[in-house]
Amino acid sequence: MLDINFIRENPDIVRENIRKKFQDYKLPLVDEVLSLDKKRRELQQEGDTRRADRNRLAKQIGTLMREGKKAEAEEVKALSKANNERVTEIESESAEVETALKKAMALIPNIIADDVPIGKDDSENVQGETFLKAEPKPFEVPYHLDILESLNGIDLDSARRTSGNGFYYLTGDIARLHSAVLTYARDFMIDKGFTYCIPPFMIRSEVVSGVMSFEEMEGMMYKIEGEDLYLIGTSEHSMIGRFMGQTLPESALPQTLTSYSPCFRKEKGAHGLEERGIYRIHQFEKQEMIVLCKPEQSDEWYEKMWRYTVELFTSMEIPVRQLICCSGDLADLKYKSCDIEAWSPRQGKYFEVGSCSNLTDAQARRLGIRYKNEKTGRNEFVHTLNNTVVAPPRMLIAFLENHLQADGSVYIPEVLRKYMGGKDKIRIK
Protein backbone atom coordinates (compact mmCIF):
# COMPACT_ATOMS: atom_id res chain seq x y z
CA MET A 1 0.00 0.00 0.00
CA LEU A 2 1.43 3.34 -1.07
CA ASP A 3 1.19 6.64 0.76
CA ILE A 4 -1.81 8.56 -0.58
CA ASN A 5 0.25 11.75 -0.52
CA PHE A 6 2.83 10.08 -2.71
CA ILE A 7 0.22 9.03 -5.27
CA ARG A 8 -1.27 12.52 -5.23
CA GLU A 9 2.10 14.15 -5.84
CA ASN A 10 3.64 11.56 -8.16
CA PRO A 11 0.90 9.94 -10.23
CA ASP A 12 3.29 9.51 -13.17
CA ILE A 13 5.79 7.56 -11.12
CA VAL A 14 2.97 5.32 -9.90
CA ARG A 15 1.77 4.74 -13.49
CA GLU A 16 5.29 4.06 -14.72
CA ASN A 17 5.72 1.52 -11.91
CA ILE A 18 2.49 -0.23 -12.91
CA ARG A 19 3.73 -0.47 -16.50
CA LYS A 20 7.05 -1.89 -15.36
CA LYS A 21 5.11 -4.67 -13.68
CA PHE A 22 3.04 -5.37 -16.81
CA GLN A 23 -0.20 -4.58 -15.00
CA ASP A 24 -1.49 -2.01 -17.49
CA TYR A 25 -5.06 -2.98 -16.66
CA LYS A 26 -4.46 -1.28 -13.31
CA LEU A 27 -3.61 2.10 -14.84
CA PRO A 28 -7.16 3.46 -14.47
CA LEU A 29 -6.88 2.82 -10.74
CA VAL A 30 -4.57 5.79 -10.38
CA ASP A 31 -7.16 8.27 -11.60
CA GLU A 32 -9.80 6.46 -9.60
CA VAL A 33 -7.73 6.86 -6.46
CA LEU A 34 -7.07 10.52 -7.19
CA SER A 35 -10.74 11.30 -7.65
CA LEU A 36 -11.83 9.23 -4.64
CA ASP A 37 -9.19 10.98 -2.58
CA LYS A 38 -10.48 14.35 -3.68
CA LYS A 39 -14.04 13.30 -2.86
CA ARG A 40 -12.96 11.97 0.50
CA ARG A 41 -11.32 15.24 1.46
CA GLU A 42 -14.34 17.25 0.38
CA LEU A 43 -16.58 15.05 2.46
CA GLN A 44 -14.27 15.30 5.42
CA GLN A 45 -14.28 19.06 5.23
CA GLU A 46 -18.03 19.32 5.10
CA GLY A 47 -18.36 16.66 7.77
CA ASP A 48 -15.89 18.43 10.03
CA THR A 49 -17.79 21.69 9.71
CA ARG A 50 -21.08 19.97 10.45
CA ARG A 51 -19.63 18.15 13.41
CA ALA A 52 -18.20 21.40 14.70
CA ASP A 53 -21.75 22.80 14.48
CA ARG A 54 -23.10 19.80 16.30
CA ASN A 55 -20.61 20.28 19.13
CA ARG A 56 -21.34 23.97 19.33
CA LEU A 57 -25.12 23.49 19.39
CA ALA A 58 -24.90 20.71 21.96
CA LYS A 59 -22.92 23.01 24.22
CA GLN A 60 -25.51 25.73 23.75
CA ILE A 61 -28.30 23.35 24.75
CA GLY A 62 -26.41 22.41 27.86
CA THR A 63 -26.01 26.06 28.84
CA LEU A 64 -29.66 26.88 28.18
CA MET A 65 -30.85 23.86 30.16
CA ARG A 66 -28.74 24.90 33.13
CA GLU A 67 -30.18 28.38 32.94
CA GLY A 68 -33.64 26.84 32.88
CA LYS A 69 -34.53 28.24 29.43
CA LYS A 70 -36.32 25.12 28.37
CA ALA A 71 -38.23 26.48 25.40
CA GLU A 72 -35.15 28.00 23.82
CA ALA A 73 -33.25 24.77 24.37
CA GLU A 74 -35.94 22.87 22.49
CA GLU A 75 -35.58 25.22 19.53
CA VAL A 76 -31.84 24.62 19.35
CA LYS A 77 -32.47 20.92 19.70
CA ALA A 78 -34.57 20.92 16.55
CA LEU A 79 -31.84 22.81 14.74
CA SER A 80 -29.25 20.33 15.92
CA LYS A 81 -31.36 17.38 14.88
CA ALA A 82 -31.61 18.65 11.31
CA ASN A 83 -27.89 19.23 11.19
CA ASN A 84 -27.24 15.75 12.52
CA GLU A 85 -29.25 14.17 9.75
CA ARG A 86 -26.82 15.66 7.27
CA VAL A 87 -23.89 14.48 9.42
CA THR A 88 -25.22 10.93 9.24
CA GLU A 89 -25.58 11.21 5.48
CA ILE A 90 -22.04 12.46 5.08
CA GLU A 91 -20.72 9.79 7.37
CA SER A 92 -22.22 6.95 5.40
CA GLU A 93 -21.08 8.52 2.15
CA SER A 94 -17.57 8.93 3.58
CA ALA A 95 -17.51 5.33 4.68
CA GLU A 96 -18.37 4.23 1.13
CA VAL A 97 -15.72 6.43 -0.42
CA GLU A 98 -13.19 5.30 2.17
CA THR A 99 -13.86 1.63 1.44
CA ALA A 100 -13.60 2.13 -2.30
CA LEU A 101 -10.41 4.12 -1.87
CA LYS A 102 -8.82 1.48 0.33
CA LYS A 103 -9.76 -1.23 -2.12
CA ALA A 104 -8.23 0.64 -5.06
CA MET A 105 -5.14 1.58 -3.07
CA ALA A 106 -4.59 -2.05 -2.08
CA LEU A 107 -4.43 -3.00 -5.76
CA ILE A 108 -1.80 -0.44 -6.65
CA PRO A 109 1.57 -2.14 -6.36
CA ASN A 110 4.43 -0.91 -4.19
CA ILE A 111 7.10 1.06 -6.04
CA ILE A 112 9.79 -1.42 -7.02
CA ALA A 113 13.52 -0.94 -6.55
CA ASP A 114 15.53 0.61 -9.39
CA ASP A 115 17.61 -2.52 -9.81
CA VAL A 116 14.70 -4.95 -10.18
CA PRO A 117 15.02 -6.56 -13.62
CA ILE A 118 12.08 -5.81 -15.89
CA GLY A 119 10.22 -8.90 -17.02
CA LYS A 120 6.72 -10.25 -17.51
CA ASP A 121 6.69 -13.34 -15.33
CA ASP A 122 8.83 -15.93 -13.55
CA SER A 123 10.37 -17.05 -16.85
CA GLU A 124 12.22 -13.73 -16.90
CA ASN A 125 13.69 -13.92 -13.43
CA VAL A 126 17.43 -13.38 -13.44
CA GLN A 127 20.11 -15.58 -11.95
CA GLY A 128 22.30 -13.78 -9.47
CA GLU A 129 25.34 -15.21 -7.77
CA THR A 130 25.93 -18.95 -7.47
CA PHE A 131 27.58 -20.60 -4.49
CA LEU A 132 29.49 -23.91 -4.44
CA LYS A 133 29.87 -25.92 -7.60
CA ALA A 134 26.67 -27.46 -8.98
CA GLU A 135 27.61 -30.84 -10.43
CA PRO A 136 25.81 -33.94 -11.65
CA LYS A 137 26.33 -37.14 -9.66
CA PRO A 138 28.37 -39.96 -11.23
CA PHE A 139 25.33 -42.20 -10.68
CA GLU A 140 21.61 -41.87 -11.16
CA VAL A 141 19.87 -39.95 -8.39
CA PRO A 142 16.42 -41.34 -7.57
CA TYR A 143 13.32 -39.27 -6.78
CA HIS A 144 13.48 -38.00 -3.20
CA LEU A 145 10.64 -40.23 -2.08
CA ASP A 146 12.58 -43.30 -3.17
CA ILE A 147 15.62 -42.14 -1.24
CA LEU A 148 13.48 -41.49 1.83
CA GLU A 149 11.90 -44.92 1.57
CA SER A 150 15.22 -46.67 1.10
CA LEU A 151 16.35 -45.06 4.36
CA ASN A 152 13.11 -46.03 6.10
CA GLY A 153 12.45 -42.36 6.69
CA ILE A 154 8.91 -41.79 5.49
CA ASP A 155 5.43 -43.26 5.78
CA LEU A 156 2.99 -41.62 3.41
CA ASP A 157 0.47 -44.46 3.38
CA SER A 158 -0.36 -44.04 7.03
CA ALA A 159 -0.41 -40.27 6.70
CA ARG A 160 -2.97 -40.57 3.90
CA ARG A 161 -5.13 -42.73 6.17
CA THR A 162 -4.92 -40.43 9.16
CA SER A 163 -4.87 -37.05 7.45
CA GLY A 164 -5.10 -37.38 3.70
CA ASN A 165 -2.83 -36.35 0.87
CA GLY A 166 -0.23 -33.72 1.64
CA PHE A 167 0.86 -35.02 5.03
CA TYR A 168 3.71 -37.27 6.07
CA TYR A 169 5.21 -39.27 8.87
CA LEU A 170 8.96 -38.78 9.01
CA THR A 171 10.67 -41.52 10.95
CA GLY A 172 13.99 -42.49 12.49
CA ASP A 173 17.14 -40.77 11.35
CA ILE A 174 15.27 -38.71 8.77
CA ALA A 175 12.97 -37.26 11.41
CA ARG A 176 16.05 -36.60 13.51
CA LEU A 177 17.78 -34.96 10.56
CA HIS A 178 14.72 -32.77 10.05
CA SER A 179 14.92 -31.56 13.65
CA ALA A 180 18.70 -31.27 13.44
CA VAL A 181 18.42 -28.90 10.49
CA LEU A 182 15.91 -26.72 12.34
CA THR A 183 17.96 -26.66 15.50
CA TYR A 184 21.15 -25.89 13.60
CA ALA A 185 19.38 -23.12 11.68
CA ARG A 186 18.03 -21.66 14.91
CA ASP A 187 21.49 -21.57 16.48
CA PHE A 188 22.96 -20.20 13.25
CA MET A 189 20.58 -17.24 13.33
CA ILE A 190 21.08 -16.67 17.06
CA ASP A 191 24.81 -16.48 16.33
CA LYS A 192 24.03 -13.79 13.74
CA GLY A 193 22.48 -11.73 16.52
CA PHE A 194 18.83 -12.55 15.87
CA THR A 195 16.39 -13.11 18.72
CA TYR A 196 14.75 -16.50 18.76
CA CYS A 197 10.97 -16.48 19.04
CA ILE A 198 8.24 -19.09 19.14
CA PRO A 199 5.01 -17.36 18.10
CA PRO A 200 1.34 -18.37 18.28
CA PHE A 201 0.46 -20.91 15.61
CA MET A 202 -3.09 -19.59 15.35
CA ILE A 203 -4.14 -16.01 14.75
CA ARG A 204 -7.39 -14.06 14.61
CA SER A 205 -9.09 -13.09 11.38
CA GLU A 206 -8.27 -9.44 12.07
CA VAL A 207 -4.57 -10.28 11.90
CA VAL A 208 -4.99 -12.57 8.90
CA SER A 209 -6.70 -9.88 6.85
CA GLY A 210 -3.98 -7.48 7.93
CA VAL A 211 -1.11 -9.60 6.68
CA MET A 212 -2.60 -10.91 3.42
CA SER A 213 -5.20 -10.26 0.77
CA PHE A 214 -8.56 -11.97 0.76
CA GLU A 215 -7.57 -14.11 -2.24
CA GLU A 216 -4.40 -15.34 -0.56
CA MET A 217 -6.39 -16.11 2.54
CA GLU A 218 -8.85 -18.23 0.58
CA GLY A 219 -6.08 -20.23 -1.08
CA MET A 220 -3.93 -20.75 1.97
CA MET A 221 -5.51 -20.49 5.39
CA TYR A 222 -7.19 -23.18 7.45
CA LYS A 223 -9.92 -21.91 9.74
CA ILE A 224 -10.68 -23.38 13.15
CA GLU A 225 -14.33 -24.30 13.32
CA GLY A 226 -16.42 -22.30 15.77
CA GLU A 227 -13.57 -19.96 16.68
CA ASP A 228 -12.23 -16.77 15.25
CA LEU A 229 -8.86 -18.43 14.64
CA TYR A 230 -6.78 -19.51 11.66
CA LEU A 231 -3.74 -21.77 11.48
CA ILE A 232 -0.75 -19.75 10.35
CA GLY A 233 0.68 -20.34 6.88
CA THR A 234 4.06 -19.07 8.01
CA SER A 235 5.35 -17.63 11.26
CA GLU A 236 5.74 -14.32 9.42
CA HIS A 237 1.99 -13.92 9.96
CA SER A 238 2.14 -13.98 13.73
CA MET A 239 5.56 -12.35 13.86
CA ILE A 240 4.46 -9.29 11.89
CA GLY A 241 1.03 -9.35 13.53
CA ARG A 242 2.83 -8.90 16.82
CA PHE A 243 3.61 -5.31 15.82
CA MET A 244 0.22 -4.34 14.38
CA GLY A 245 -0.85 -0.87 15.43
CA GLN A 246 2.31 -0.35 17.48
CA THR A 247 4.59 2.65 17.58
CA LEU A 248 8.09 1.55 18.54
CA PRO A 249 10.73 3.79 20.06
CA GLU A 250 13.57 4.37 17.62
CA SER A 251 15.90 2.61 20.05
CA ALA A 252 13.91 -0.62 19.57
CA LEU A 253 14.99 -0.80 15.93
CA PRO A 254 16.10 -2.85 14.20
CA GLN A 255 14.03 -5.78 15.38
CA THR A 256 15.88 -8.83 14.16
CA LEU A 257 13.90 -11.95 14.90
CA THR A 258 14.11 -15.58 13.95
CA SER A 259 11.06 -17.69 14.55
CA TYR A 260 10.16 -21.33 14.43
CA SER A 261 6.72 -22.63 13.58
CA PRO A 262 4.82 -25.31 11.80
CA CYS A 263 3.11 -23.89 8.71
CA PHE A 264 -0.29 -24.93 7.42
CA ARG A 265 -1.38 -24.31 3.84
CA LYS A 266 -4.30 -25.43 1.76
CA GLU A 267 -2.20 -25.21 -1.42
CA LYS A 268 -5.29 -25.05 -3.57
CA GLY A 269 -4.53 -26.02 -7.14
CA ALA A 270 -1.05 -27.49 -6.75
CA HIS A 271 -0.27 -30.49 -8.96
CA GLY A 272 2.46 -32.05 -11.06
CA LEU A 273 5.16 -34.67 -10.81
CA GLU A 274 7.76 -32.47 -9.21
CA GLU A 275 5.29 -31.61 -6.50
CA ARG A 276 4.74 -35.22 -5.45
CA GLY A 277 6.29 -36.29 -2.20
CA ILE A 278 7.29 -33.68 0.30
CA TYR A 279 7.87 -30.75 -2.05
CA ARG A 280 4.48 -29.17 -1.53
CA ILE A 281 2.47 -30.21 1.51
CA HIS A 282 -0.27 -29.00 3.84
CA GLN A 283 1.91 -29.00 6.92
CA PHE A 284 5.60 -28.31 7.21
CA GLU A 285 8.02 -26.66 9.60
CA LYS A 286 10.06 -23.59 9.00
CA GLN A 287 12.65 -21.37 10.57
CA GLU A 288 12.00 -17.81 9.47
CA MET A 289 13.70 -14.46 9.90
CA ILE A 290 12.07 -11.06 9.93
CA VAL A 291 13.50 -7.60 10.32
CA LEU A 292 11.78 -4.32 11.17
CA CYS A 293 14.11 -1.40 10.61
CA LYS A 294 14.39 2.27 9.80
CA PRO A 295 13.78 3.08 6.14
CA GLU A 296 17.38 3.96 5.39
CA GLN A 297 18.53 0.55 6.60
CA SER A 298 16.30 -1.80 4.66
CA ASP A 299 18.47 -2.14 1.56
CA GLU A 300 21.38 -3.20 3.69
CA TRP A 301 19.30 -5.70 5.66
CA TYR A 302 17.92 -7.22 2.49
CA GLU A 303 21.45 -8.04 1.30
CA LYS A 304 22.45 -9.43 4.68
CA MET A 305 19.34 -11.54 5.01
CA TRP A 306 19.49 -13.48 1.77
CA ARG A 307 23.20 -14.01 2.27
CA TYR A 308 22.52 -15.58 5.68
CA THR A 309 20.40 -18.23 3.99
CA VAL A 310 23.12 -18.82 1.42
CA GLU A 311 25.69 -19.15 4.17
CA LEU A 312 23.48 -21.62 6.02
CA PHE A 313 23.08 -23.83 2.96
CA THR A 314 26.71 -23.71 1.91
CA SER A 315 27.74 -24.59 5.46
CA MET A 316 25.72 -27.76 4.89
CA GLU A 317 27.59 -28.19 1.60
CA ILE A 318 24.55 -27.68 -0.60
CA PRO A 319 25.10 -25.62 -3.79
CA VAL A 320 22.69 -22.72 -4.12
CA ARG A 321 22.06 -19.69 -6.25
CA GLN A 322 20.24 -16.42 -5.92
CA LEU A 323 17.39 -15.94 -8.37
CA ILE A 324 16.37 -12.33 -8.67
CA CYS A 325 12.67 -11.80 -9.00
CA CYS A 326 11.75 -9.71 -12.05
CA SER A 327 9.19 -6.89 -11.97
CA GLY A 328 6.30 -8.95 -13.32
CA ASP A 329 6.83 -11.79 -10.84
CA LEU A 330 7.05 -9.49 -7.83
CA ALA A 331 4.03 -9.54 -5.50
CA ASP A 332 2.33 -6.16 -5.19
CA LEU A 333 3.54 -5.45 -1.66
CA LYS A 334 7.19 -6.05 -2.55
CA TYR A 335 9.91 -3.54 -3.35
CA LYS A 336 12.41 -6.24 -4.13
CA SER A 337 12.61 -9.99 -3.73
CA CYS A 338 14.81 -12.95 -4.53
CA ASP A 339 14.57 -16.70 -4.15
CA ILE A 340 17.32 -18.86 -2.83
CA GLU A 341 17.39 -22.00 -4.91
CA ALA A 342 19.17 -25.24 -4.10
CA TRP A 343 20.82 -27.46 -6.64
CA SER A 344 19.04 -30.65 -7.62
CA PRO A 345 21.51 -33.12 -9.12
CA ARG A 346 18.61 -35.34 -10.16
CA GLN A 347 16.91 -32.66 -12.26
CA GLY A 348 20.09 -30.87 -13.22
CA LYS A 349 18.59 -27.56 -12.14
CA TYR A 350 17.97 -25.38 -9.13
CA PHE A 351 14.68 -25.26 -7.21
CA GLU A 352 13.27 -22.84 -4.66
CA VAL A 353 14.03 -23.40 -1.00
CA GLY A 354 13.47 -19.90 0.31
CA SER A 355 12.43 -16.39 -0.51
CA CYS A 356 13.70 -13.03 0.75
CA SER A 357 11.69 -9.82 0.43
CA ASN A 358 11.95 -6.16 1.27
CA LEU A 359 8.45 -4.70 1.54
CA THR A 360 9.68 -1.21 2.46
CA ASP A 361 6.86 0.61 4.23
CA ALA A 362 3.99 -0.99 2.26
CA GLN A 363 3.20 -3.69 4.83
CA ALA A 364 3.89 -1.36 7.77
CA ARG A 365 1.49 1.27 6.43
CA ARG A 366 -1.21 -1.34 6.01
CA LEU A 367 -0.68 -2.66 9.53
CA GLY A 368 0.11 0.64 11.24
CA ILE A 369 3.62 -0.26 12.40
CA ARG A 370 5.50 2.94 13.17
CA TYR A 371 8.50 4.18 15.04
CA LYS A 372 9.20 7.53 16.61
CA ASN A 373 11.91 9.28 14.63
CA GLU A 374 13.94 11.04 17.33
CA LYS A 375 15.38 13.57 14.91
CA THR A 376 12.14 14.79 13.37
CA GLY A 377 9.99 13.92 16.39
CA ARG A 378 7.48 12.40 14.02
CA ASN A 379 6.06 8.90 13.87
CA GLU A 380 7.08 7.20 10.66
CA PHE A 381 6.45 3.78 9.19
CA VAL A 382 9.12 1.14 9.63
CA HIS A 383 10.38 -1.04 6.80
CA THR A 384 9.66 -4.75 7.03
CA LEU A 385 11.61 -7.63 5.52
CA ASN A 386 11.22 -11.37 5.70
CA ASN A 387 13.23 -14.34 4.59
CA THR A 388 13.18 -18.09 4.91
CA VAL A 389 16.03 -19.43 6.97
CA VAL A 390 15.14 -23.00 6.12
CA ALA A 391 12.05 -25.16 5.65
CA PRO A 392 13.33 -28.65 6.33
CA PRO A 393 10.91 -30.88 4.46
CA ARG A 394 11.67 -29.10 1.23
CA MET A 395 15.34 -28.54 1.96
CA LEU A 396 15.56 -32.26 2.78
CA ILE A 397 15.01 -32.94 -0.92
CA ALA A 398 18.10 -30.93 -1.78
CA PHE A 399 19.95 -32.43 1.14
CA LEU A 400 19.25 -36.04 0.15
CA GLU A 401 19.99 -35.51 -3.53
CA ASN A 402 23.24 -33.70 -2.90
CA HIS A 403 24.54 -35.94 -0.15
CA LEU A 404 23.48 -39.29 -1.55
CA GLN A 405 26.44 -41.65 -1.94
CA ALA A 406 26.94 -44.38 -4.55
CA ASP A 407 26.19 -47.02 -1.90
CA GLY A 408 22.79 -45.49 -1.14
CA SER A 409 23.79 -43.91 2.18
CA VAL A 410 23.46 -40.21 2.85
CA TYR A 411 26.37 -38.11 4.04
CA ILE A 412 25.87 -35.76 6.99
CA PRO A 413 27.94 -32.57 6.82
CA GLU A 414 30.15 -31.65 9.75
CA VAL A 415 27.96 -28.82 11.09
CA LEU A 416 24.97 -31.10 11.66
CA ARG A 417 26.74 -33.99 13.32
CA LYS A 418 26.49 -32.70 16.84
CA TYR A 419 22.72 -32.60 16.39
CA MET A 420 22.75 -36.17 14.99
CA GLY A 421 24.50 -37.89 17.86
CA GLY A 422 27.85 -37.67 16.08
CA LYS A 423 26.72 -39.65 13.01
CA ASP A 424 28.39 -38.87 9.70
CA LYS A 425 26.04 -40.98 7.61
CA ILE A 426 22.51 -42.26 7.37
CA ARG A 427 22.64 -45.83 6.09
CA ILE A 428 20.18 -48.01 4.22
CA LYS A 429 18.27 -50.31 6.54
Add this chain to the structure above:
RNA sequence: GCAGAGAUGGCGGAGUGGUCGAACGCGCACGACUCGAAAUCGUGUUACGUAGGAAUACGUACGGGGGUUCGAAUCCCUCUCUCUGCGCCA
Protein backbone atom coordinates in the same frame (compact mmCIF):
# COMPACT_ATOMS: atom_id res chain seq x y z
C1' G B 1 -15.72 -23.37 31.64
C1' C B 2 -18.44 -20.72 35.95
C1' A B 3 -18.79 -16.29 39.28
C1' G B 4 -17.13 -11.36 40.46
C1' A B 5 -14.07 -6.96 39.36
C1' G B 6 -11.81 -4.14 35.73
C1' A B 7 -9.59 -1.82 30.72
C1' U B 8 -8.71 6.10 30.71
C1' G B 9 -2.24 9.81 28.08
C1' G B 10 4.89 7.34 28.28
C1' C B 11 3.52 5.40 33.56
C1' G B 12 0.29 5.68 38.10
C1' G B 13 -4.55 7.33 38.74
C1' A B 14 -9.32 10.77 39.12
C1' G B 15 -13.63 11.34 36.46
C1' U B 16 -20.51 7.99 36.36
C1' G B 17 -24.69 12.44 30.77
C1' G B 18 -22.90 18.93 28.92
C1' U B 19 -18.05 23.67 30.97
C1' C B 20 -13.49 16.61 29.74
C1' G B 21 -8.37 15.69 25.39
C1' A B 22 -9.30 14.59 30.19
C1' A B 23 -7.87 16.61 37.61
C1' C B 24 -3.65 15.20 40.50
C1' G B 25 1.08 12.74 40.79
C1' C B 26 5.43 10.60 38.23
C1' G B 27 8.31 10.88 33.94
C1' C B 28 10.16 13.88 29.89
C1' A B 29 11.60 18.79 27.40
C1' C B 30 12.79 23.86 27.89
C1' G B 31 13.68 28.10 31.07
C1' A B 32 14.99 30.48 35.96
C1' C B 33 18.20 29.89 40.26
C1' U B 34 23.65 27.77 40.49
C1' C B 35 30.69 27.98 39.12
C1' G B 36 28.16 23.27 37.91
C1' A B 37 24.64 19.79 39.77
C1' A B 38 20.73 18.24 43.16
C1' A B 39 16.58 20.40 45.32
C1' U B 40 13.10 24.26 44.17
C1' C B 41 10.09 27.41 41.00
C1' G B 42 7.92 28.45 36.08
C1' U B 43 6.38 26.88 31.17
C1' G B 44 5.36 23.04 28.03
C1' U B 45 4.41 17.77 27.00
C1' U B 46 -1.16 12.19 23.12
C1' A B 47 -2.02 10.34 18.36
C1' C B 48 -4.31 10.49 13.64
C1' G B 49 -6.89 13.16 9.65
C1' U B 50 -8.21 17.78 6.80
C1' A B 51 -7.00 22.95 5.46
C1' G B 52 -2.64 26.28 5.68
C1' G B 53 4.00 28.44 3.90
C1' A B 54 3.58 28.66 9.04
C1' A B 55 1.47 30.13 13.57
C1' U B 56 -2.94 27.78 13.92
C1' A B 57 -8.05 26.14 13.14
C1' C B 58 -11.50 22.22 12.81
C1' G B 59 -12.57 17.08 13.32
C1' U B 60 -11.81 12.07 15.33
C1' A B 61 -10.09 8.86 19.21
C1' C B 62 -10.96 7.17 26.96
C1' G B 63 -9.78 -1.65 24.95
C1' G B 64 -12.65 -2.99 19.65
C1' G B 65 -17.54 -2.77 17.28
C1' G B 66 -22.71 -1.29 17.51
C1' G B 67 -26.85 1.46 19.95
C1' U B 68 -29.66 5.36 23.04
C1' U B 69 -29.29 10.97 23.22
C1' C B 70 -29.42 17.60 20.85
C1' G B 71 -24.88 15.87 23.53
C1' A B 72 -21.39 9.65 25.82
C1' A B 73 -15.01 8.33 29.05
C1' U B 74 -19.85 8.25 31.73
C1' C B 75 -26.14 4.70 29.97
C1' C B 76 -27.39 -0.08 26.94
C1' C B 77 -25.79 -4.40 23.75
C1' U B 78 -21.71 -7.23 21.98
C1' C B 79 -16.68 -8.87 21.30
C1' U B 80 -11.62 -9.05 23.10
C1' C B 81 -8.28 -8.82 26.95
C1' U B 82 -6.64 -8.47 32.30
C1' C B 83 -7.20 -9.52 37.60
C1' U B 84 -9.49 -12.54 41.83
C1' G B 85 -11.97 -17.07 43.36
C1' C B 86 -13.75 -21.97 41.83
C1' G B 87 -13.41 -25.96 38.29
C1' C B 88 -10.38 -28.54 34.63
C1' C B 89 -5.65 -29.65 32.63
C1' A B 90 0.27 -30.79 29.86
